[in-house]
Amino acid sequence: MTAFHPPAGRLGPARRPLPVLILLLGLLPGLAQGEPSIRISDVGDEITDNIRAHMGLSREGCDLPEWRERPLLRAADREIRSALRALGHYEPRFTLDFQRNEACWSLQVDLEPGPPVRVRSLDLRVIGEAEQDPAFDELLQSPPIRPGDRLRHDRYEQIKSGLNRQATARGYLDARIATSQMRVDVQEQAADLVVHLESGPRYFLGPVTLEQDTFHDRLVRKFIPFEQGDVYDSRRLISMQQAFMNSGYFSDVRVDPRADEAEDLEVPIHITLTPRNKWSYLAGIGASTDKGPRVRLGVENHRANRAGHRYNAELEVSAVNTRVGIGYEIPLGDPARERINLTAGYQSESTDTSESDVYGLGIAHLRQLPSGWIQTRSLVFEREDFKVADVRDSTTLLMPGFQMSRVQADHPIFPRRGWRLNFSLRGASEELLSSISFAQATGRARYIMPLGEGRLLLRADAGTTSVQDFAKLPASIRFFAGGDNSVRGYGYQKLGPTNDDGDIIGGRHMASGSIEMDYPFADQWSVAVFADGGNAFNDLNEWNARYGIGAGVRWRSPIGPIRVDIAHPIDGDDNFRLHLTMGMDL
Known part of the structure; x- marks a missing residue:
C-alpha cells in the first residue's frame, strides 16, 4: 500500500481550522446539556412506573420554558393522585421539589402512598x-x-x-x-x-355469501364448518378462516359477520377469498454431515382445476442421494382435513454401508381426525435394486401401510414447549405381487419443554421387523443407526449388525434416544450439550448400544434452526466428529 504525504511546508486537513472550530462550537451546547431527572421515593416498581406513565412532566425535555412550570406541577399533583388511586392508594402524602440548573431540570417526589383500599x-x-x-x-x-x-x-x-x-x-x-x-x-x-x-338474546349464524371466482362453489363451501341456523360462535368463524388459509389455495381470507343486516336473529356471513398465485417455485441449498451439500428444486401448481386439484414436482441432489418425485393431490369431503395423494418417484442412495435404487408409485389417503391426529392409509409399489456388503439383489414390493401422527407446539419453527408422535405399520406378502414377505412397525417421539431460560429436548426412535429371509430384505427397509439424527459421534448408518467380514449389513430392529439441553447466550444463538445412544440389531440379546456425547451451537436463522455439533463416540474409532444439520426441532 502506498502512503500519501502532503508536500513539505503544507498542512493536511488541519490547514482549515475555522470550519472545524465552527462545528465544535455548534456541538458544545448539545454536549453540555443534561437529561431531565424525575426521582421518586423507593415505593416499588409498580407504583413508580404508573406515576411516570401518568405524569405529563416526564415527557418534557431540558428546554422546558419557565412559564410552563406551574401548570405542569399542578397537573403533576393530580396525575400522581390518579396514578395512585388506580392502584388502590386513595390517601397518599407527597411533596414535589422542582429544581433547575444550568444544564436541565430535576423533580424529586417524596412519597408515602398510604394504606391500600x-x-x-x-x-x-x-x-x-x-x-x-x-x-x-x-x-x-x-x-x-x-x-x-x-x-x-x-x-x-x-x-x-x-x-x-x-x-x-x-x-x-x-x-x-x-x-x-x-x-x-x-x-x-x-x-x-x-x-x-x-346479555340480550343469542344470535345465530345466517346465510353465507362467497366472493370468489377461482374454484367451484361446492368445493369452497366444504370449508364451512356450520349450517345456517347454528348458534353464533366466533370460534367457528376463526376456525373457518384458518382452514381457508391453511389450505394453500388463498393468499387472503376475510370473514365479515354483518350483524347490522341480521334478520330473525340470523347474522349473514360474507367471505372474501383472494387466490394465491397459481404457480410457486422452490430453489434451495442446504447441508448436513450425513449427506453433504444438497440442492433442491421444485415447482407446484396450486390449482390445476376448479375442483382444487394440484400437483408438484421436486428434485433433490446431494453427495449421498438423488431424489426426484411428482405428486398429485385431490381434496375430498372436508378439503381442510382430507385428501388423496398420488405419487411417483425415484431415489438413489449410496452410503459406506449400502447402495440402493428405488422406483416407486403410491397412493395415500390422509385424514385429520377430530382429536387432531392425522391418519394415513397408503399403498406403495416399489422396485429396489440394492447392494449391502457383498450381497446384491432386487426386490419388488406391494406395501400397504398405516400411519398415525400428531404435533403440538407453541411455535411452528422455534418451539419452547411441544411434542411429536408418529407410529407406522407397513408390510408385504409374496402372495400379493411381492418378492418377499415382511411386516414392520416404527415409532418416533419428540418432546421439548422449558428448562429455565433454555430447553430440554428428548428424542426416542424404535422399529421392529418380522421377516423370514433377512438377506433378501432391501436396504431401504433395513435399520441402521448413527449420524446427525441418530447417534451423533458416529458416521451416517455406521452402526448395526455386521457379517463375517465385519461389514455393516443393517438389522431387523432398532432403538435409539437422545437427551439434549440448550441455553441461549445471545439473540438468536444458544449453546447445547447432549448425549445420544442406540443401535440396530437382530436379536434383543445381541443389542449393543453405542453412545455419543457432545456440545454444539444453535442459530435461529430466518430459514429455521441450524445446528453445529462436535460429538465424541464413547466406543468409536474417532476422537470427535462434526455434525451439521438444518431442520425443525419437532
Missing part, C-alpha cells in the same frame, strides 16, 4: 339468556379481582371488557354492561364493586 364485596352477574351459558362460568367464578384483593382499577376494567368480549364471541350481540359501579369508602379503606351484564 381493598375490595370488600364484588357483585358480578350475567342477566338474560347468557345466565345459563357455561362459557361465562370461568369469568364469574375466577374474576381478575376478588374480595380481599387490593383495589386495582385496571382489573375492574378487565372484568367489564372480559364479559363484553365473551358475549360478542358467543353471539350475544346486543349485550351491554347494564350496571357498573365502584363505590370506595376511603375511611374504611374498602371498595364495593358492581358489574351486571345484560
Whole structure:
C-alpha cells in the first residue's frame, strides 16, 4: 500500500481550522446539556412506573420554558393522585421539589402512598339468556379481582371488557354492561364493586355469501364448518378462516359477520377469498454431515382445476442421494382435513454401508381426525435394486401401510414447549405381487419443554421387523443407526449388525434416544450439550448400544434452526466428529 504525504511546508486537513472550530462550537451546547431527572421515593416498581406513565412532566425535555412550570406541577399533583388511586392508594402524602440548573431540570417526589383500599364485596352477574351459558362460568367464578384483593382499577376494567368480549364471541350481540359501579369508602379503606351484564338474546349464524371466482362453489363451501341456523360462535368463524388459509389455495381470507343486516336473529356471513398465485417455485441449498451439500428444486401448481386439484414436482441432489418425485393431490369431503395423494418417484442412495435404487408409485389417503391426529392409509409399489456388503439383489414390493401422527407446539419453527408422535405399520406378502414377505412397525417421539431460560429436548426412535429371509430384505427397509439424527459421534448408518467380514449389513430392529439441553447466550444463538445412544440389531440379546456425547451451537436463522455439533463416540474409532444439520426441532 502506498502512503500519501502532503508536500513539505503544507498542512493536511488541519490547514482549515475555522470550519472545524465552527462545528465544535455548534456541538458544545448539545454536549453540555443534561437529561431531565424525575426521582421518586423507593415505593416499588409498580407504583413508580404508573406515576411516570401518568405524569405529563416526564415527557418534557431540558428546554422546558419557565412559564410552563406551574401548570405542569399542578397537573403533576393530580396525575400522581390518579396514578395512585388506580392502584388502590386513595390517601397518599407527597411533596414535589422542582429544581433547575444550568444544564436541565430535576423533580424529586417524596412519597408515602398510604394504606391500600381493598375490595370488600364484588357483585358480578350475567342477566338474560347468557345466565345459563357455561362459557361465562370461568369469568364469574375466577374474576381478575376478588374480595380481599387490593383495589386495582385496571382489573375492574378487565372484568367489564372480559364479559363484553365473551358475549360478542358467543353471539350475544346486543349485550351491554347494564350496571357498573365502584363505590370506595376511603375511611374504611374498602371498595364495593358492581358489574351486571345484560346479555340480550343469542344470535345465530345466517346465510353465507362467497366472493370468489377461482374454484367451484361446492368445493369452497366444504370449508364451512356450520349450517345456517347454528348458534353464533366466533370460534367457528376463526376456525373457518384458518382452514381457508391453511389450505394453500388463498393468499387472503376475510370473514365479515354483518350483524347490522341480521334478520330473525340470523347474522349473514360474507367471505372474501383472494387466490394465491397459481404457480410457486422452490430453489434451495442446504447441508448436513450425513449427506453433504444438497440442492433442491421444485415447482407446484396450486390449482390445476376448479375442483382444487394440484400437483408438484421436486428434485433433490446431494453427495449421498438423488431424489426426484411428482405428486398429485385431490381434496375430498372436508378439503381442510382430507385428501388423496398420488405419487411417483425415484431415489438413489449410496452410503459406506449400502447402495440402493428405488422406483416407486403410491397412493395415500390422509385424514385429520377430530382429536387432531392425522391418519394415513397408503399403498406403495416399489422396485429396489440394492447392494449391502457383498450381497446384491432386487426386490419388488406391494406395501400397504398405516400411519398415525400428531404435533403440538407453541411455535411452528422455534418451539419452547411441544411434542411429536408418529407410529407406522407397513408390510408385504409374496402372495400379493411381492418378492418377499415382511411386516414392520416404527415409532418416533419428540418432546421439548422449558428448562429455565433454555430447553430440554428428548428424542426416542424404535422399529421392529418380522421377516423370514433377512438377506433378501432391501436396504431401504433395513435399520441402521448413527449420524446427525441418530447417534451423533458416529458416521451416517455406521452402526448395526455386521457379517463375517465385519461389514455393516443393517438389522431387523432398532432403538435409539437422545437427551439434549440448550441455553441461549445471545439473540438468536444458544449453546447445547447432549448425549445420544442406540443401535440396530437382530436379536434383543445381541443389542449393543453405542453412545455419543457432545456440545454444539444453535442459530435461529430466518430459514429455521441450524445446528453445529462436535460429538465424541464413547466406543468409536474417532476422537470427535462434526455434525451439521438444518431442520425443525419437532
